[in-house]
Amino acid sequence: MSETGPPDDVPGLATRWVLARVRGPSMSPTLKDGDRLLVARARPGSPPRPGDVVLARFPARPELLVVKRVVRPVPGGHWVQGDNPSVADDSRAYGVAVVVGRVLLRVRPRPGWLPAAPQ
Template structure:
């Protein structure tokens, strides 16, 4: 899900009772259709017959519906509402006020359908 989510990011989720609560463009947590003990995070693109068509934000990685087809509704567990980037890479002793302010400004981001950074990057 790079660039929207990076390795180590925390994801704030909202569990869904049914897949009708998911909208196109939402970041979703779902069970992998071929290995159901594995949870994955993808972007819901559209409803199709048989479930959701999901894609990752990284176009070069094909571990999404291009590989395993539509995802049945019962495998969609939650929608992503926001992400938190921990400060493990900020060196507090040398960061200074500007470095800390930069981290604070970017550490929490909402994940809204149609308003993510990756969508804006793809449109360019």
């Protein structure tokens, strides 16, 4: 594991800020397919908290970049899940995730901060 970022076999983000586009229904109702998000690269020493919406990769599928909500820290990373319980393309399918960025806000189509996790 790199001392300043994700494990060496999991690519981090190349730049400090990234625009990401949501694909699919896994974060519904919080985020919808096509929403654009402003993401800040994850910083060492500033781990995400449960409830944060993040950009993450799974060591089992490092090519897959996902937008999910942090459930809890686990050895080797974080357990992440989508807000839509019927879609399981998250830690339930791929295991531990490595957070590479934190979603700050939705840019389009409805600019604003993200709401808390649905109950």
